[in-house]
Amino acid sequence: MESCIINSPLGFTKITGDANGIASVSVLNSEETITSIVPEVLEDCVYQLNEYFNGTRENFDLNLNPQGTDFQKTVWNALLKIPFGKTTTYLALSKQLGDPKAIRAVANANGKNPIWIIIPCHRVIGSDGSLTGYAGGLHRKKWLLEHESPYKQQRLF
Numbered sequence: 001m002e003s004c005i006i007n008s009p010l011g012f013t014k015i016t017g018d019a020n021g022i023a024s025v026s027v028l029n030s031e032e033t034i035t036s037i038v039p040e041v042l043e044d045c046v047y048q049l050n051e052y053f054n055g056t057r058e059n060f061d062l063n064l065n066p067q068g069t070d071f072q073k074t075v076w077n078a079l080l081k082i083p084f085g086k087t088t089t090y091l092a093l094s095k096q097l098g099d100p101k102a103i104r105a106v107a108n109a110n111g112k113n114p115i116w117i118i119i120p121c122h123r124v125i126g127s128d129g130s131l132t133g134y135a136g137g138l139h140r141k142k143w144l145l146e147h148e149s150p151y152k153q154q155r156l157f
Contacts, residue, residue: 002039005032006046009053010140013116015042021065024114025049027136045118052117055147058084060118068112075109082123085148089127111135117144 001023003016012032016024022045038046044062051057066076078097082088088096094106113121116136122144126132134141 004035021063072109
């Protein structure tokens with residue numbers, strides 16, 4: 001398994017993967033040394049993430065290989081279908097998967113998503129429109145949703 005660390009607008013980001021695909025993308029809460037030479041199997045991921053952060057990419061085209069249970073993978077596949085600039089709720093997601101009572105299990109699987117941003121768990125919000133929990137921190141979730149919003153607002157101050 002190869003890995004690298006890049007810098008993003010939301011902090012240092014660790015990417016791991018191999019010839020079978022990207023296994024994880026995670027934001028780190030500490031300062032790290034940026035990888036000077038990105039392993040070849042991770043180059044496209046780094047390139048596409050940089051395009052995303054620069055505002056020139058809305059969809060990722062990468063081979064993904066997250067490790068998890070069959071249920072988690074089902075939830076993660078459903079997350080991949082949430083369009084850029086849109087959100088859904090945990091309840092809607094659990095209904096889409098066929099069991100509205102599975103809302104807690106869906107939320108738990110969402111929280112265990114190992115591929116930050118690319119599998120867009122940040123696009124899932126509470127039924128009341130609240131940001132709810134986010135493993136990377138609510139400030140990052142807010143930033144990602146604003147970054148993807150088709151409605152850009154100017155800052156007044």
